[in-house]
Amino acid sequence: MTYTGERIERTLLFGKRKRKNKNNPYAYRKSAKTPWGHPVVYVLSLLLVLICVVPVLYIILGGFRTNSQITRDPAGMPNPWNFENYASVIGSSTFWTELVNSLIVSLGTMVGVVVLALMVSFVIARYRFRFSRVLYTVFSAGMMFPITVAITPLYLLLRNLHLINSQLGIILPQIAFGLPQAIIILVPFLQSIPKELEEAAQLDGCSRLGFFARMVLPLSGPGVSTIAILSFVASWNAYMLPLFLLNDSTKYTLPLGVQMFSSQHSVDTAQVLAFTSLSMIPALICFTIFQKKIVGGLAGAVKG
Amino acid sequence: MRVKSVFAAVVAAATVVGVSACGGGSGTNADGKTEVVVWMNSTTGDGKKFWDDAAAAFEAKHQNVDIKIEAIQNEDMDGKLQTALQDPSSAPDMFLARGGQKLRDVVEAGQVMDLTDKISDQVKTQMKTALDTTTVDGKVYGVPQSVLPGGIWYSKDLFKKAGINETPKTWDEFADAVKKLKDAGITPIALGGKDAWPAAHWYYWFALRECSQSAFDEASSDLKFTNECWVKAGDDVKNLIDLDGFNDGFLTTSAQQGASSSAGLLANHMAAMELMGGWEPGVVRDLTPDKKDMADLGYFAFPEMEGGEGDPTAILAGADSMSIGAWAPQEAVDFLNFISEKEWQEKYAEAFVTIPAAKNAQSAVKNEALQQVLKVYDQASSVSLWLDTVFGQNVGNALNEGVVNMMAGKGNADDIVKGIEAAASKG
Amino acid sequence: MSVATSMRAKRAGRPRSDKFRQRFEMGVLSVPALIMFIGFVILPVIMAAYYGFYKWKGFGKPDVNGQFVGFDNYRIILSDPSFQQALGHTLFIAVMSLIIQGPLAILFALLLNQKFKGRGLIRTLIFVPYVVSEVIIGTGWSLMLQPNGAVNAVLKNLGLQGVDWIANPKIAIWTLMFIISWKYIGFAVILMIAGMQAIPEELYEAARVDGAGFWRQQWSITLPLLAPTIRMWAFMSIIGSLQLFDLVYIIWGQYVSSTAGTSTMATYMVREGRLANNYGYGSAVAVVIFIISLVIALTYQRFVLNRDLAGATEQRERKQYERRAKKRERERMAESEIEAAIVPNNASMEVSAS
Numbered sequence A: 001m002t003y004t005g006e007r008i009e010r011t012l013l014f015g016k017r018k019r020k021n022k023n024n025p026y027a028y029r030k031s032a033k034t035p036w037g038h039p040v041v042y043v044l045s046l047l048l049v050l051i052c053v054v055p056v057l058y059i060i061l062g063g064f065r066t067n068s069q070i071t072r073d074p075a076g077m078p079n080p081w082n083f084e085n086y087a088s089v090i091g092s093s094t095f096w097t098e099l100v101n102s103l104i105v106s107l108g109t110m111v112g113v114v115v116l117a118l119m120v121s122f123v124i125a126r127y128r129f130r131f132s133r134v135l136y137t138v139f140s141a142g143m144m145f146p147i148t149v150a151i152t153p154l155y156l157l158l159r160n161l162h163l164i165n166s167q168l169g170i171i172l173p174q175i176a177f178g179l180p181q182a183i184i185i186l187v188p189f190l191q192s193i194p195k196e197l198e199e200a201a202q203l204d205g206c207s208r209l210g211f212f213a214r215m216v217l218p219l220s221g222p223g224v225s226t227i228a229i230l231s232f233v234a235s236w237n238a239y240m241l242p243l244f245l246l247n248d249s250t251k252y253t254l255p256l257g258v259q260m261f262s263s264q265h266s267v268d269t270a271q272v273l274a275f276t277s278l279s280m281i282p283a284l285i286c287f288t289i290f291q292k293k294i295v296g297g298l299a300g301a302v303k304g
Numbered sequence B: 001m002r003v004k005s006v007f008a009a010v011v012a013a014a015t016v017v018g019v020s021a022c023g024g025g026s027g028t029n030a031d032g033k034t035e036v037v038v039w040m041n042s043t044t045g046d047g048k049k050f051w052d053d054a055a056a057a058f059e060a061k062h063q064n065v066d067i068k069i070e071a072i073q074n075e076d077m078d079g080k081l082q083t084a085l086q087d088p089s090s091a092p093d094m095f096l097a098r099g100g101q102k103l104r105d106v107v108e109a110g111q112v113m114d115l116t117d118k119i120s121d122q123v124k125t126q127m128k129t130a131l132d133t134t135t136v137d138g139k140v141y142g143v144p145q146s147v148l149p150g151g152i153w154y155s156k157d158l159f160k161k162a163g164i165n166e167t168p169k170t171w172d173e174f175a176d177a178v179k180k181l182k183d184a185g186i187t188p189i190a191l192g193g194k195d196a197w198p199a200a201h202w203y204y205w206f207a208l209r210e211c212s213q214s215a216f217d218e219a220s221s222d223l224k225f226t227n228e229c230w231v232k233a234g235d236d237v238k239n240l241i242d243l244d245g246f247n248d249g250f251l252t253t254s255a256q257q258g259a260s261s262s263a264g265l266l267a268n269h270m271a272a273m274e275l276m277g278g279w280e281p282g283v284v285r286d287l288t289p290d291k292k293d294m295a296d297l298g299y300f301a302f303p304e305m306e307g308g309e310g311d312p313t314a315i316l317a318g319a320d321s322m323s324i325g326a327w328a329p330q331e332a333v334d335f336l337n338f339i340s341e342k343e344w345q346e347k348y349a350e351a352f353v354t355i356p357a358a359k360n361a362q363s364a365v366k367n368e369a370l371q372q373v374l375k376v377y378d379q380a381s382s383v384s385l386w387l388d389t390v391f392g393q394n395v396g397n398a399l400n401e402g403v404v405n406m407m408a409g410k411g412n413a414d415d416i417v418k419g420i421e422a423a424a425s426k427g
Numbered sequence C: 001m002s003v004a005t006s007m008r009a010k011r012a013g014r015p016r017s018d019k020f021r022q023r024f025e026m027g028v029l030s031v032p033a034l035i036m037f038i039g040f041v042i043l044p045v046i047m048a049a050y051y052g053f054y055k056w057k058g059f060g061k062p063d064v065n066g067q068f069v070g071f072d073n074y075r076i077i078l079s080d081p082s083f084q085q086a087l088g089h090t091l092f093i094a095v096m097s098l099i100i101q102g103p104l105a106i107l108f109a110l111l112l113n114q115k116f117k118g119r120g121l122i123r124t125l126i127f128v129p130y131v132v133s134e135v136i137i138g139t140g141w142s143l144m145l146q147p148n149g150a151v152n153a154v155l156k157n158l159g160l161q162g163v164d165w166i167a168n169p170k171i172a173i174w175t176l177m178f179i180i181s182w183k184y185i186g187f188a189v190i191l192m193i194a195g196m197q198a199i200p201e202e203l204y205e206a207a208r209v210d211g212a213g214f215w216r217q218q219w220s221i222t223l224p225l226l227a228p229t230i231r232m233w234a235f236m237s238i239i240g241s242l243q244l245f246d247l248v249y250i251i252w253g254q255y256v257s258s259t260a261g262t263s264t265m266a267t268y269m270v271r272e273g274r275l276a277n278n279y280g281y282g283s284a285v286a287v288v289i290f291i292i293s294l295v296i297a298l299t300y301q302r303f304v305l306n307r308d309l310a311g312a313t314e315q316r317e318r319k320q321y322e323r324r325a326k327k328r329e330r331e332r333m334a335e336s337e338i339e340a341a342i343v344p345n346n347a348s349m350e351v352s353a354s
Helices: A002-022 A039-062 A067-072 A085-088 A092-126 A130-144 A147-160 A167-191 A195-202 A206-218 A220-235 A240-245 A254-264 A269-302 B004-021 B044-062 B072-084 B101-108 B122-128 B130-132 B156-160 B172-182 B197-210 B213-222 B231-241 B264-265 B279-287 B330-339 B342-352 B359-364 B369-378 B387-405 B412-427 C005-010 C016-050 C071-081 C083-113 C118-128 C134-144 C151-158 C174-196 C201-207 C212-241 C246-252 C265-275 C277-303 C314-327 C336-341 C344-353
Strands: B034-040 B067-072 B096-097 B143-149 B152-157 B273-278 B297-300 B315-324 B383-385
Touching: A002 B359, A039 A085, A039 A269, A039 C083, A039 C118, A039 C134, A039 C174, A067 A269, A085 A269, A092 A130, A092 A167, A092 A206, A092 A220, A092 A269, A092 C016, A130 A167, A130 C016, A147 A195, A147 A240, A147 C016, A147 C265, A167 A220, A167 C016, A195 A206, A195 B122, A195 B383, A206 A220, A206 B156, A206 C246, A220 A269, A240 A254, A240 B412, A254 A269, A254 B264, A254 C344, A269 B412, A269 C118, A269 C134, B004 B383, B034 B072, B034 B330, B044 B067, B044 B279, B044 B330, B044 B342, B067 B273, B067 B330, B067 C212, B072 B096, B072 B213, B072 C118, B072 C265, B096 B101, B096 B330, B101 B387, B122 B264, B122 B359, B122 B369, B130 B143, B130 B315, B143 B330, B143 B342, B143 B369, B152 B156, B152 B264, B152 B279, B156 B297, B172 B231, B197 B273, B197 B387, B213 B387, B231 B412, B264 B273, B264 B279, B273 B279, B279 B297, B297 B369, B315 B369, B330 B342, B330 C134, B342 B359, B383 B387, B387 B412, B387 C265, B412 C071, C016 C277, C071 C277, C083 C118, C083 C174, C083 C212, C083 C277, C118 C174, C134 C151, C134 C174, C174 C212, C174 C246, C201 C212, C212 C277, C265 C277
Parallel strands: B034 B067, B034 B096, B315 B383
Antiparallel strands: B096 B315, B143 B315, B152 B273, B152 B297
16 A cells, blocks of 8 residues: 555656646746747747737727728728727727626636536546446537537527527537537546546545545646636637527627627728727637646647 | 327417416516517618607607617528517517518418508508508508619719719610710629629519519419520620629628628719619618718619510519517507608608608608609509519528529529529428 | 435445445536536437428428428438538538648647747737637628728739639638638647647657757657647547538628638528528538538548547556556566657656656
């Protein structure tokens, strides 16, 4: 039995070592030791960044222009800068209502996906039963069921459940359709938690569930943040389900709002661009904060 | 079989119970007021204001009613309505309907209220002709708010600039006008091909001119396009394309959304004319830079086709009508009769810059182009609905797409007919 | 796995209760997700299969308001040239996505896997298109790609003649390909970076000692060890392509995509189903899409992915078996070094242990 203890000690030790290791994804942080790269690296990276960001910047900067500026010179810079578009969008209640709706739907979906996927992934990853393999096959097959395919019967189903025009009606299916990807990412992650930790926990009188709560949850942090962000972003951007389900404009999420706004203010391209820019901010912020964790989380998932 | 029907009955009963338990779109709201949900397609400007005002005026008279106006973007309307109508609890009590097969579909599904005995005398007498569009098998299922005859809308200034002094009456004159406009560096025709129907309208008109009245009506009812006039109409579309008069990128230009839409091009003098229905002055007004009426907007009837068998005065028109859901409360019918009164019809005409359905309100039409339209409308030998409305969504969409395909250089007149037949087999 | 079983399990003696208890736990943990999954994912697909046998306008119930037509809908779908075109476009997009995004993503990932100041910021920025919604991307690009839009304005300033990027049927599909690649390559890059970071540094050090240059190292170490990541990304990319809807629907609208040559199976389904009011026919299209996706996915799993995805649990069992074997033969720890080279995720641990 000393052997097991030794193993745990060593694993924990390596765990710590790992965190210090520069090569390790979780240890990725600003460090005084990071060198400056070769100029070629910067030139190439800059080029890449420009390609990715310029179209988005076009939308954001377009919001600072007037319509006549846009018509006269479609590719120009704001001159002079015009802040009215953004001010009027921020001052409108429509934007805030839709923002809150989107937040409710996205956070609801995120929490649901994380909780349910963690539970199932734990079963798949840590229980030695034929059942767990069946589970994995069932859920990974779910990757092939696009929400697009199921949309019509899904609509009819939700209608029978009286979930039309409600946020819950969007959250529940989104959780269900978000599970497969989340499970595929989480399972390898949970599998990589050393068996020895679990054995030790058992010796300490911890049940499997206790082990789940005390060891698995903290250790699967990067994997959990990855699926949390991915499901949040997916839900934030979702278009088709809300399009089919929501008729009441006070329930609209932002993507529908963007569409509605652009048809209501169809002449006012600049204001549409302002509205559009503001609607992407929350997802961008959310992603920027957790970007490092995502790399770590995916690294855990793909190394299997 | 017995088991099946018993099962169906149980499901139906359960649905009814579920729906009534839930309350749903109609019914009573928290203040104890009867709620009437209205879906219309004016998302902006005076049109939206008209509905809000009408609702407020009705509510002032009827304290116990709460009219909820919801604006749905026109291109989304058919799809949204279609899904919403399947469920009375999410469906509107009163909604925009345009007659034809589309109305027949919902009538057959038992989702629309029979209004034959419920409409007011005003509606019965003053809207008599327009009521044809919403009558199915002798029963009235909707009340028209406006009649929308089609034709060509143009900018008088741009025509003058190109040296065109008289509006074209025949196809040759029309082709000549297009050439003059092009020579003057003006885009002759605006076309919103992205929404498909604006392109298809050209085909409808050509068919109306090429086909005899009987051939046209026959095909409308039995969906067989064997008469060669339908192919001839396709050839006319080909000739039209050969004039090369459309705006750049017309395939991805939308009809009404934004300054770069086809209506926007006309409104901003970036194109000289557009083939459209009677809603055009109102749509164009919202798209001019100052959102005021387009001062030089003119109208002329669709040109005569040489050798065509159709009557040159025949016209195509639409009607924007409101129908009532089968589940709606009496108050919804009252509101519909209310807005059909002369006073509100006049306000409607003003707000939408269009021709009201009620004869006694038509004197309120002040817009010069619309007065021209009224003249053409009154002299028309026959008034037919848009073909896509007549055929319903399924076949109508296929027809529209066939025309768009042809305009993009894919396929010919035969393919349009083939597409229609293929679509008929899908529904 | 019912409550009763678990109660019995609790009352039973220690040795047997373990198994029951385990089953109970598994039940508690997996049933909620299973219910959601079956209820909202599987059930609708089964319902679609049922509706697909009817001609049905969507009103009421198909067996009452519709007409049973057997496999008629399927026959019409498969012989409909518009569907064949849509299928062709979809497959084209799926294949081209792999060809365009794959190599580029690996190259970009190699670039961004270098250690240099500011790489965190750059990584975040290249992910921006992925995070921004399809509605916004679609709206933005269709504005820029209009004949008189920003892209052609820039080209004009450079002295080049612009074209109609969206409406021209010869160009439209490539425009779509470009927007897709632009939007989704960020995800591929992040995935590749993640895969690269799982490759132990020691292997590169060893290769350097052997005198291998940078590209040689990437070719013989990175690429082979990145293979599971690439296979997984390819799978996700293919599935994504098969479902493509939002971008096409927003840029090309409800009707024009088939004319412009950018229609996909999903836009065909929405157009022929929802927009044309044919709910029975639309459901049959859904089933066809599903079957095509399933066949492609299963083929891919069978021949390419089986080690990574379907076999993940078996692999785990294999590893556990190996671990137990190791326990018995602890003295032969040297073996673990070979193991390290094969199973990268254990590598750093085992190497430092020995």
